[in-house]
Structures are given as C-alpha cells and as structure tokens.
Amino acid sequence: MNRRQLLASLGISGLALSLKGRSQTIASLTKPVNKPIVLSTWYNQSKTANVPAWKILSEGGTALDAVEAGVQVSENDPENCCVGLGANPDREGIVTLDACIMDHKYQIGSVAALEQIKSPIHVARLVMEKTPHVMLVGAGAQQFAVQNGMELQGLELSFHAKRAYEEWLRKSEYKPVMNIEKGHGPYIAPGDEANEFNHDTIGMIAMDKNGNLSGACTTSGMGFKMRGRIGDSPIIGAGLYVDNEVGAATATGQGEEVIRICGSFLVVEFMRQGMSPEQACKKAVERIKKNTPKDANTIQVGFIAINKKGEYGGYALHRNFDYGVTDGNGDTKKIDSKFMMQ
Numbered sequence: 001m002n003r004r005q006l007l008a009s010l011g012i013s014g015l016a017l018s019l020k021g022r023s024q025t026i027a028s029l030t031k032p033v034n035k036p037i038v039l040s041t042w043y044n045q046s047k048t049a050n051v052p053a054w055k056i057l058s059e060g061g062t063a064l065d066a067v068e069a070g071v072q073v074s075e076n077d078p079e080n081c082c083v084g085l086g087a088n089p090d091r092e093g094i095v096t097l098d099a100c101i102m103d104h105k106y107q108i109g110s111v112a113a114l115e116q117i118k119s120p121i122h123v124a125r126l127v128m129e130k131t132p133h134v135m136l137v138g139a140g141a142q143q144f145a146v147q148n149g150m151e152l153q154g155l156e157l158s159f160h161a162k163r164a165y166e167e168w169l170r171k172s173e174y175k176p177v178m179n180i181e182k183g184h185g186p187y188i189a190p191g192d193e194a195n196e197f198n199h200d201t202i203g204m205i206a207m208d209k210n211g212n213l214s215g216a217c218t219t220s221g222m223g224f225k226m227r228g229r230i231g232d233s234p235i236i237g238a239g240l241y242v243d244n245e246v247g248a249a250t251a252t253g254q255g256e257e258v259i260r261i262c263g264s265f266l267v268v269e270f271m272r273q274g275m276s277p278e279q280a281c282k283k284a285v286e287r288i289k290k291n292t293p294k295d296a297n298t299i300q301v302g303f304i305a306i307n308k309k310g311e312y313g314g315y316a317l318h319r320n321f322d323y324g325v326t327d328g329n330g331d332t333k334k335i336d337s338k339f340m341m342q
C-alpha cells in the first residue's frame, strides 16, 4: 500500500493534512506571547525572589530592573546557604561572590570573587552601565563597588555559614557531596540542618511587556571551594545568556561542567535552531553527560530557558531540580524539572 492509499484507507486526504498543518501554523503564529513572565532556579528561592520581579514587570517595568530586584532577595537572605554574604565561605572561611547580568541589547556586566559587598548583582549592573569593561574581579571589583557608594561589610560569617564551615573544617574534605534527595547542595557540611533546603545559584530570566528579555545570575559558588575558584555564574554564556531575538537561559549546579560546554549560550543556540526551551535545556544536559571527564553520577546541573513567545522549560542531570515561574495572574508555579539520570 502506498502513502496515498494508506491515507485514503484512513479517510485522510492530502488536502485535509495540509489544511491541518496550516491551521496549526496559523494557531501558533496567532497565539499571544506569554508576557510579562519571570522564572528562576530553585522554587524555594523563586517563591520570594520572583515577587519583586513580578511587581516591576506587572507595573510595566523592564525585564532588566525585574531580574536585578528579584535576585537581590536571595542575596539579602542571611539564611541562604549559597547566595549573598550569608552563604557558605571558601576554604579560608571567606565568602566570595560571583554574579552577572545581561539585557536585551547585548549589554553585559559581571563580577567575580567579590568580597564584603552585599549585592554583587548590582555591582555587575554598574560594571555594565558605568565602565568600558564587562568584568571586574576581586579587589578591583570591591574598590569599584565602594567608589560607587556601596558599603563594605564585615567578614563575619552568618550563623548558618559559621556552623557549616566549622563542621566542614573537621574533615576539610574537598569533594562534592551529591545531595540529590534535597536538591543540589555542593560541598555542604553533611548533616547540617542549615542545608535542609539545599540549592545554589539563583539564575533569573524575564520578559517584560515590550517583549524584551534580560537575565541575572548570582552565587557564592561552591561552598568551601578553593580560594580564587570561579564557577559559571559570572561567566556570560556559561551561567547566563540572553539573545533578544531568540530567548534566554541560565544555569545552576556544578559550574565547571556548565563552563565546559558554554551551557547557557548553547541552550539559546539550540532554541535558535527551533527547539523548545525544554528540548534545548535537555540537549545541553545531554552534552554534559556525554562529555564530562567526571562521573556524571556525582554532579548536578540544571538549566531553565525562555523563548520569545514566552514559552519556558528546564532540564536537569538528576532529579529534584525545580524552578518557579510567575506569569499570567502573578502566581508563582513550582515546576519540577525533568531529568536524565535516575
């Protein structure tokens, strides 16, 4: 039986098929863009961080302002294990912060290994808006922040971070602890209650009412990391990428693996090829699993992405990665990400 005979036997004519295809195309073209919208990694963070972001977006503000205000909630939270000055320190007991920001005009700003400054994302934005550069690190980033009116904070660790660091010092083991059951908590002090709701980096991406995209990403990096270690979060293209013609993506998890594949850039490029946000995130995770020189059982990575229609998706290497999406009526939905490995 040839194709025409088969279709005829099923009662489907070529005309019917082509009409169906055309109406699907027309439906997808006429479907209203889902905007404004904001999404961020780890629902435990999203449920509070998306709130000021959504307020800005719903009042007609820009995606850039929204993502900056949103991730600052996590940066200011003294109980957050992995973002801001309350987070876990490096091996020497010093909290060092990484962040980057990108807008719809390919403008980028980034800071890394920033110490004693409360809002690295704001410093990243100032780098973007006030300097001819795109990245400042360490003492120079701190000097720039202070010159721009930011206050130098003390070196004292937060209550939770101090306890986690003291616990970690007892063994001083520098190896990742995969905590898939509770989400991703890299290099945590085992058994520490402060890490009951483990998560790391907050990456936030948004589209405003004008259809413009922006993103922000901020972290203290791996707890008890080597001094000077930088992860993916301040690296444009790794921890975050925005192309206003295509979409935006951001990453969480083991930064070395995200850097290895230029993760967020790759997700956006996959969307450019026509993949949905979820398919694009999945392809990037697949690439990590295939190419990592490490044992993929011992690492966790998750991506989230949005395209210009306001469609969104995420994908992770392991289970228990979730994210929060705020759109429509302003409620934040918890989305449990699909994942690759059992």
Ligand code: GLY
Pocket (backbone or CB within 6 Å): 200, 201, 219, 220, 221, 222, 230, 231, 232, 233, 251, 252, 253, 254, 255, 256
């Ligand atoms: N994704 C955060 C880090 O690896 O530093």
